[in-house]
Amino acid sequence: MSAASPAIEPQLTTGTIVAKTPRRFVLARRTIITPILLSLLMIAIALLTMMTGSRPFNQVIIDVFLRVILVVGLYVFIGNSGVLSFGHIGFTCLGAYVAAWLTINPIMKKMAFSGLPGWLIKAQMPYWEAAIIAAIFAGLAALIFGRILMRLSGIAASIATFAMLAMINTIYSNWETVTGGTSSVVGIPIIRSIWPYLIAAIISIFIAWAHAISRSGLALRAARDEPTAAAASGVDIPRERLVAFVISGAIMGLGGALMAHSIGVVTPDTFYLGLTFITIAMLVVGGMGSLSGGVIGVVFLSALIQTLRWLEAGVSIGDVAFAIPKGLQEIALGIIMIIILALRPAGVFGNREISLTRNRGD
Amino acid sequence: MLQILFDALSLGSLYALGALGIALIFGVMRLVNFAHGDVIAFCVFALLWPSTDAMAIVFAGQLPWYLLVPFVLFCGAGLSVLCEIVVFRRFRNANPATMMIASFALGFVIRYFLLMLFSSRPKSINLLPELSQPVEIFGARLPLLQLITIIATMLILIGLTVFLRRTRFGLEMRAAAENFSMARMLGVRANRVIMGAFALSGALAGAIALIFVAQTGTADIQMGAAIMLMAFIATVIGGLGSLAGAVLAGFLLGAASVVMQVMLPIDARPFRDAFVYGAVILVLLFRPQGLISARGTKERV
Numbered sequence: 001m002s003a004a005s006p007a008i009e010p011q012l013t014t015g016t017i018v019a020k021t022p023r024r025f026v027l028a029r030r031t032i033i034t035p036i037l038l039s040l041l042m043i044a045i046a047l048l049t050m051m052t053g054s055r056p057f058n059q060v061i062i063d064v065f066l067r068v069i070l071v072v073g074l075y076v077f078i079g080n081s082g083v084l085s086f087g088h089i090g091f092t093c094l095g096a097y098v099a100a101w102l103t104i105n106p107i108m109k110k111m112a113f114s115g116l117p118g119w120l121i122k123a124q125m126p127y128w129e130a131a132i133i134a135a136i137f138a139g140l141a142a143l144i145f146g147r148i149l150m151r152l153s154g155i156a157a158s159i160a161t162f163a164m165l166a167m168i169n170t171i172y173s174n175w176e177t178v179t180g181g182t183s184s185v186v187g188i189p190i191i192r193s194i195w196p197y198l199i200a201a202i203i204s205i206f207i208a209w210a211h212a213i214s215r216s217g218l219a220l221r222a223a224r225d226e227p228t229a230a231a232a233s234g235v236d237i238p239r240e241r242l243v244a245f246v247i248s249g250a251i252m253g254l255g256g257a258l259m260a261h262s263i264g265v266v267t268p269d270t271f272y273l274g275l276t277f278i279t280i281a282m283l284v285v286g287g288m289g290s291l292s293g294g295v296i297g298v299v300f301l302s303a304l305i306q307t308l309r310w311l312e313a314g315v316s317i318g319d320v321a322f323a324i325p326k327g328l329q330e331i332a333l334g335i336i337m338i339i340i341l342a343l344r345p346a347g348v349f350g351n352r353e354i355s356l357t358r359n360r361g362d
Numbered sequence: 363m364l365q366i367l368f369d370a371l372s373l374g375s376l377y378a379l380g381a382l383g384i385a386l387i388f389g390v391m392r393l394v395n396f397a398h399g400d401v402i403a404f405c406v407f408a409l410l411w412p413s414t415d416a417m418a419i420v421f422a423g424q425l426p427w428y429l430l431v432p433f434v435l436f437c438g439a440g441l442s443v444l445c446e447i448v449v450f451r452r453f454r455n456a457n458p459a460t461m462m463i464a465s466f467a468l469g470f471v472i473r474y475f476l477l478m479l480f481s482s483r484p485k486s487i488n489l490l491p492e493l494s495q496p497v498e499i500f501g502a503r504l505p506l507l508q509l510i511t512i513i514a515t516m517l518i519l520i521g522l523t524v525f526l527r528r529t530r531f532g533l534e535m536r537a538a539a540e541n542f543s544m545a546r547m548l549g550v551r552a553n554r555v556i557m558g559a560f561a562l563s564g565a566l567a568g569a570i571a572l573i574f575v576a577q578t579g580t581a582d583i584q585m586g587a588a589i590m591l592m593a594f595i596a597t598v599i600g601g602l603g604s605l606a607g608a609v610l611a612g613f614l615l616g617a618a619s620v621v622m623q624v625m626l627p628i629d630a631r632p633f634r635d636a637f638v639y640g641a642v643i644l645v646l647l648f649r650p651q652g653l654i655s656a657r658g659t660k661e662r663v
Contacts, residue, residue: 084459148643155394155458156650159598163639163646166591170639174632273587277466284463327478334471338449341464345456 027213034353035209038295039202042068045299046198058194060306062262065197066255067298070279071286072204073251075294077244078283080217082224083153086276087145087161090168091249093271094141095134095256097172097179100266102130104187112185115177127191131200131257138253139246146245150238153227165276172268182267190264200258204251208291216243224289285340287347292354297347301333308332365504366624372508372577374616375515376570380593381600381608382522383566389539389603390559393450393461397469399590400476401441401564405571406581407476408437409487435568441472442564443557450560451553476583484582487575511573518569519609522562526605531558539603599645601652611653615642 042065049061074088101109101116102125109121149160172179179185191197211217220240223230231237260266278301286297308329324332340348380398387395409430425433449468453461496503526532537545538555546552570589575581596615600607618641622634630637645653 084462148647152646152650154650155598155602156646156652159595160643160646162591163595163642167636167639170633170636273591277470281463281466284459288459325478327474330474331471331478334467334474337467338464338471341456341460341467342449342452345453345460347460 024213031209031213031353031355033355034292035205037354037356038205038292041295041299042198042201042205046194049194058192059262060302062194062197064298064302065194065201066259066262067279067282067302068201068295069197069204069255069258070252070275071282071294071298072201072208072291073248073255074279074283075288075291076208076211076248076251077241078248078280079289079291079294080212080220080224080244081241082289083241084158084280085161086158086280087149087164087168088248088252089271089276089279090165091138091142091252092256092259092275093168093172093268095131095138095253096260096266096271097185097256098134098137098253099127099130099257099260100185100188102133103127103189103261104185108187112180112187113178115175127189127257127261128196131254131261134257135250135254138256139250141253142246142249143242146242146249150241150245153237165272169268169272179268182269184265184267186265188260188264188266191258191261197258197262200254204254205291205295207247207251211244211247212291216240220244281337284347285337287349287351289351290347290349290353292352293347293349296349296354300348301337304336305329305333366620368504368508368512370617370620371613372511372616373620374613375511376573376589376612377592377596377616378609378612379515379518379566379570379573380589381596381612382519382605383563383570384590384593384597385600385603385605385608386535386559386563386566388597389605390535390542390556391450391454391461392458393453393465394458394594394597395563396462396466396590396594397445397472398563398567398593399586399588400469400472401438401445401567402571402574402586402589403476403583404441404472405434405438405568406575406585407480407583408434409575410480410485410581431572434572435565438564438566438568438571439561440564442560442567446557446560450556473583480581480583482583484580486580488579507576511577514569514573518566522605531555535559595639595642599642599649599652601654604652604654607652607654614653 173182219235223235223237282297282301283294287293311324312329497506534550596611597608600611
């Protein structure tokens with residue numbers, strides 16, 4: 001990866017600002033094609049949806065964009081640090097509830113969340129402001145949890161992040177007066193247009209790219225590939241991990257807020273194991289160490305899920321109606337995932353990114 | 363007081379058995395097996411005849427206990443070995459994250475297979491009703507079942523220890539857990555050891571299924587997941603790859619849950635699990651390598 005390529009390595013060791021600035025631009029120019037291509041892919045999908053103009057399909061594409069945001073958020077931490085985190089959906093949960101607190105009509109809010117402070121009950125703001133605050137809130141939560149968790153590494157860190165997810169879920173499921181407990185929170189304004197989701201997805205792709213080529217991102221990837229060597233060259237691993245954790249937490253929070261607006265209902269269990277596993281699976285199938293892999297993993301698996309759903313609902317070829325039995329959709333999805341992983345254990349993309357020039361391994 | 367002790371021990375038994383099932387496979391393959399919970403669920407539903415009705419049609423569950431127990435253990439072992447042959451064999455050299463996701467995908471397949479046959483509604487089944495009668499020991503009234511759970515767990519643990527320490531197969535398995543490639547060079551057959559580990563782990567899943575169904579009287583597709591997650595946590599805080607650590611941590615987790623249930627103020631009780639998970643994070647901070655760290659999992663530079 002990047003740490004091994006000679007053009008980048010000096011930055012990690014030389015501290016002079018004069019020498020750094022031009023190289024940073026070279027690196028940016030060389031890699032910017034990846035987020036641009038991925039954004040074009042997103043825009044192409046959006047335009048295609050506009051042309052078909054069907055409502056259910058619209059919702060499917062919104063889900064794709066939301067998952068892109070979540071998986072990109074996961075990539076920022078998991079992809080760059082190499083530490084598998086099961087806890088990120090917790091930040092999505094935090095973000096979704098912040099969106100609920102800030103956008104639901106105050107009269108309804110007073111009934112649903114009696115325990116909220118008065119100023120929060122009175123607050124009602126447009127969804128995008130709420131989404132930004134949700135991202136900041138999730139980022140802050142990630143900062144607090146990260147201070148503790150980032151001292152761990154390997155499987156211990158994965159389990160600790162999982163414990164964090166379970167903690168958030170338990171608290172949000174039981175703190176009735178503030179979160180409404182396990183019952184669904186209704187009344188969140190629903191945004192049906194695909195554009196806000198598209199823009200948020202593109203923004204998160206660019207944030208992930210900017211982080212990956214930043215000093216911190218490079219140091220973190222160096223630490224992922226060669227922890228001992230990186231630490232010996234002065235990389236403060238817990239600190240770089242914390243930076244990635246906070247950024248990814250904020251992206252997850254943004255995704256959570258928008259998810260709340262896409263379905264209009266939130267419950268703590270929406271943001272638990274099911275979502276955790278499907279998003280991690282998308283990242284791993286696409287290629288854990290690659291931004292392109294994550295995004296294309298989402299598009300690919302979402303397309304697969306949708307096709308199987310259509311088959312389940314029944315399609316007619318000629319005059320023969322044909323439908324696969326209910327439940328087979330998930331089974332087929334699982335089997336296909338196993339086959340992909342068996343054939344390409346590092347995911348479809350591995351550590352590579354898509355670009356127009358020949359791939360140099362990063 | 364005695365009641366609390368027995369509650370803690372019987373909950374801990376479930377976690378310890380689950381943790382053992384995960385640790386056995388992790389030891390030989392470095393695979394964190396997320397499908398374990400679904401193997402447990404499969405064993406439960408093996409007792410029933412496939413139907414989507416709310417009332418369970420008990421099929422194999424009607425067998426007398428001396429046939430029932432081997433049947434369920436065999437179901438678990440069989441399914442587990444089948445998973446190994448069909449799926450995990452192809453992932454021997456994959457990195458841990460890939461294996462984890464593959465095992466999750468496999469669990470997904472098993473779960474939805476069960477869902478297709480049985481629907482997602484929890485079913486009530488009354489397995490071995492004579493076990494729910496209370497017995498009196500040292501002035502505490504305990505369900506007979508709790509006592510049997512604890513005794514059965516102890517027997518399983520002793521049996522497993524003897525098996526691992528005294529038989530050739532156990533020796534091979536321990537050698538493989540410590541250094542797999544070295545063990546292979548010295549003539550341990552990889553496939554046999556790994557299949558043995560999967561069979562044992564599956565049989566343990568069967569044991570958990572029996573105990574759990576007898577305790578709760580319901581069969582629910584989701585039930586495996588709850589135990590598996592606790593067991594998974596127990597394996598890690600026990601020290602991945604260390605069987606003794608997994609058992610110890612399983613009992614500790616059970617004890618922590620029960621003690622917190624009793625000690626916490628009423629208002630905080632619904633948040634019990636949050637405290638348990640907080641304690642898990644604390645343990646990991648002080649001993650990231652687990653309570654009993656296994657040899658051979660330490661990273662060498």
